[in-house]
Amino acid sequence: MNACLTKQILRTEPPAPRVTATNTTATPAPAEAVPHASPDASLETEIRAPHLIEISNLDFYYGEKKALDCVNLTIDANRVTAFIGPSGCGKSTLLRCLNRMNDLIDGAAVRGGTIKIGDADINAPGIDAIELRKCVGMVFQKSNPFPKSIHENVAYGLRIQGIRDRAEIARRVELSLRGAALWDEVKDRLNDNALGLSGGQQQRLCIARALAVEPQVLLMDEPCSALDPVATGKIEDLIHELKTRYTIIIVTHSMQQAARVSDKTAFFYLGRLVEYDDTRTIFMNPANPQTEAYVSGRFG
Amino acid sequence: MNFHQQNNTRRRREAAVFGLLRASTYLVLLCGALVVGTIVFKGAPVLFKAEFPFINIAFFTEAPETLHVFEHDGKKLELGDRDYRAFMENLAAPSASQPAVAPRSEHAYVYSVGGIFPCIVGTLLLVAGSMTLALFLGVCSAIYLNEYARQNTVTRLIRLAVLNLAGVPSIVFGLFGFGLFVIFLGWNVSLMAGWFTLAFMVLPVVITASEEALKSVPRGYREASLALGATRWQTIRKSVLPYALPGILTSSILGIARVAGETAPIMFTAAYVVRDQLPWQVAKLTDFFFQGVMALPYHIYVVSSKIPQNEYTERVQYGSTLVFLLLVALIAAASILLRNRLRKKHSW
Numbered sequence: 001m002n003a004c005l006t007k008q009i010l011r012t013e014p015p016a017p018r019v020t021a022t023n024t025t026a027t028p029a030p031a032e033a034v035p036h037a038s039p040d041a042s043l044e045t046e047i048r049a050p051h052l053i054e055i056s057n058l059d060f061y062y063g064e065k066k067a068l069d070c071v072n073l074t075i076d077a078n079r080v081t082a083f084i085g086p087s088g089c090g091k092s093t094l095l096r097c098l099n100r101m102n103d104l105i106d107g108a109a110v111r112g113g114t115i116k117i118g119d120a121d122i123n124a125p126g127i128d129a130i131e132l133r134k135c136v137g138m139v140f141q142k143s144n145p146f147p148k149s150i151h152e153n154v155a156y157g158l159r160i161q162g163i164r165d166r167a168e169i170a171r172r173v174e175l176s177l178r179g180a181a182l183w184d185e186v187k188d189r190l191n192d193n194a195l196g197l198s199g200g201q202q203q204r205l206c207i208a209r210a211l212a213v214e215p216q217v218l219l220m221d222e223p224c225s226a227l228d229p230v231a232t233g234k235i236e237d238l239i240h241e242l243k244t245r246y247t248i249i250i251v252t253h254s255m256q257q258a259a260r261v262s263d264k265t266a267f268f269y270l271g272r273l274v275e276y277d278d279t280r281t282i283f284m285n286p287a288n289p290q291t292e293a294y295v296s297g298r299f300g
Numbered sequence: 301m302n303f304h305q306q307n308n309t310r311r312r313r314e315a316a317v318f319g320l321l322r323a324s325t326y327l328v329l330l331c332g333a334l335v336v337g338t339i340v341f342k343g344a345p346v347l348f349k350a351e352f353p354f355i356n357i358a359f360f361t362e363a364p365e366t367l368h369v370f371e372h373d374g375k376k377l378e379l380g381d382r383d384y385r386a387f388m389e390n391l392a393a394p395s396a397s398q399p400a401v402a403p404r405s406e407h408a409y410v411y412s413v414g415g416i417f418p419c420i421v422g423t424l425l426l427v428a429g430s431m432t433l434a435l436f437l438g439v440c441s442a443i444y445l446n447e448y449a450r451q452n453t454v455t456r457l458i459r460l461a462v463l464n465l466a467g468v469p470s471i472v473f474g475l476f477g478f479g480l481f482v483i484f485l486g487w488n489v490s491l492m493a494g495w496f497t498l499a500f501m502v503l504p505v506v507i508t509a510s511e512e513a514l515k516s517v518p519r520g521y522r523e524a525s526l527a528l529g530a531t532r533w534q535t536i537r538k539s540v541l542p543y544a545l546p547g548i549l550t551s552s553i554l555g556i557a558r559v560a561g562e563t564a565p566i567m568f569t570a571a572y573v574v575r576d577q578l579p580w581q582v583a584k585l586t587d588f589f590f591q592g593v594m595a596l597p598y599h600i601y602v603v604s605s606k607i608p609q610n611e612y613t614e615r616v617q618y619g620s621t622l623v624f625l626l627l628v629a630l631i632a633a634a635s636i637l638l639r640n641r642l643r644k645k646h647s648w
């Protein structure tokens with residue numbers, strides 16, 4: 001899985017064709033496929049997947065309750081994609097579909113459609129959710145460091161993979177902490193309990209912990225909702241840095257945050273994808289009146 | 301504004317209710333103090349003595365013996381079994397000058413001298429074995445019920461059954477163990493049969509409490525661990541069990557007191573009234589598991605119901621009881637220490 005998700009993807013993105021929701025409630029904007037600019041790129045495009053993640057006609061149920069209704073969405077590699085929408089519209093549900101965290105909920109199931117990451121259908125029978133989750137990391141709304149030392153928190157994923165070599169672990173812990181812009185703040189107290197960190201530091205520690213297993217995709221479910229503006233700013237800066245190496249999907253309730261950090265934004269309402277476009281378009285010139293009403297703060 | 305007390309009835313009722321609550325609490329306290337007080341008051345002289353080494357070591361290290369009380373040569377003698385035999389042999393081989401005089405007005409009181417060492421050992425063995433079994437089985441089923449099984453009618457039924465099991469009287473467990481282990485499986489009266497019977501008796505408590513402890517571990521730990529690519533078992537082992545363990549141990553401490561104290565489950569399955577060999581005096585290793593043992597609660601039952609109550613027998617009755625209380629307190633204290641250390645190590 002790791003291998004098949006990778007390779008083609010890690011090379012930087014092609015200018016992906018503009019995608020809009022093919023959704024009944026949305027009036028699709030005219031799809032103007034942007035032609036690939038450089039002629040010499042044509043050879044390369046053949047071996048590159050145009051999109052890292054392709055969600056097609058996804059129906060998701062909690063028991064008998066439909067939580068996602070025919071969602072179609074393609075997510076580009078090395079971009080930040082924001083999911084916005086009023087509470088209960090299914091943003092977290094979709095996010096958790098991408099690393100199959102919903103498997104843990106009794107009665108929750110994908111009943112239709114497919115999710116492809118790279119070229120693997122992640123709900124296909126042969127797919128191991130454990131391997132998938134190593135590729136698709138997740139940061140939760142409520143920062144949840146383990147009540148262990150800072151070092152052990154970051155090393156957790158490595159130890160689980162059976163890495164025993166102390167030097168290797170120390171190297172990757174440092175790398176991840178640097179990656180999460182936390183190294184300078186904690187390098188002198190790696191053996192202190194992680195619960196002694198501030199809220200913002202804890203959240204960055206969780207990001208570092210996710211980075212340590214070297215995922216390709218980073219899912220973030222409202223990572224800043226419990227943080228003050230300064231800590232939020234730090235995480236947003238971090239997201240900007242991370243996107244050169246990771247594909248990031250972030251759920252947020254803050255329009256400003258979506259506008260600041262994301263390249264593309266998807267607006268959901270009642271389990272449906274209403275509109276999906278470049279962030280600038282969503283905020284400045286949305287095609288759908290519902291989107292327009294939501295981003296301008298008139299409902300939701 | 302007048303904030304003075306206006307309604308006297310209300311105040312009186314308040315005082316009456318408060319007084320009733322306080323009185324019932326104190327009554328409970330009084331009863332407890334009386335029970336423990338009597339045992340300590342009457343038992344302490346048996347366990348401790350005024351001169352060095354201040355502890356009646358023989359009571360802790362020797363096996364029970366029969367007390368012989370008789371008159372000889374106008375003197376009243378109180379001798380334990382061994383001394384008594386030696387004494388009688390002396391009498392049987394009298395010097396030529398002195399004809400043998402049989403002791404007169406002899407009384408024998410079983411188990412009234414010596415110590416209760418075999419009972420202490422037996423109880424410790426029973427507690428250790430059955431708690432190990434109960435914790436292992438209980439934690440495993442709690443993990444299965446709470447972490448693996450889908451929450452549906454079947455698991456609800458299992459939980460209901462477990463709860464009901466907790467209300468079953470211990471004598472029923474004793475008979476069940478007798479029927480299943482002693483007779484059907486042919487284990488005879490043995491440590492194994494006692495371990496399983498006692499384990500089944502505390503299993504409901506352990507399962508329920510372990511489930512509570514597992515539930516109290518934040519979901520976030522599980523999700524974080526799984527999202528990092530851990531399997532469920534890795535998650536449970538590294539991020540759930542360590543944090544649930546103090547809670548599981550807390551409840552098991554109650555289980556320990558029950559396992560150590562119940563007489564009914566072991567009287568048919570594991571306990572001997574008297575046994576000369578100590579548990580480690582066995583020919584083969586397997587014999588160890590299939591031997592009966594003496595046990596403190598059963599010994600207390602025997603000495604307080606099967607022998608007369610008088611100044612000669614009171615010693616072993618109250619002494620055993622006090623030792624029993626101390627032993628349970630000691631085991632509980634040890635587990636509390638262990639739990640606190642775990643809690644400090646995995647604080648959250």
Ligand SMILES: Nc1ncnc2c1ncn2[C@@H]1O[C@H](COP(=O)(O)OP(=O)(O)OP(=O)(O)O)[C@@H](O)[C@H]1O
Pocket residue numbers: 062065067085086087088089090091092093094105
């Ligand atoms: N475990 C669950 N069992 C049953 N229904 C659920 C479960 N989790 C979520 N739902 C339902 O699915 C719908 C979508 O929930 P979801 O958590 O995805 O919303 P959300 O967009 O993330 O909302 P928020 O912004 O408040 O986090 C909601 O109606 C919710 O009630």
Ligand SMILES: [Mg+2]
Pocket residue numbers: 091092093221
């Ligand atoms: Mg949510």
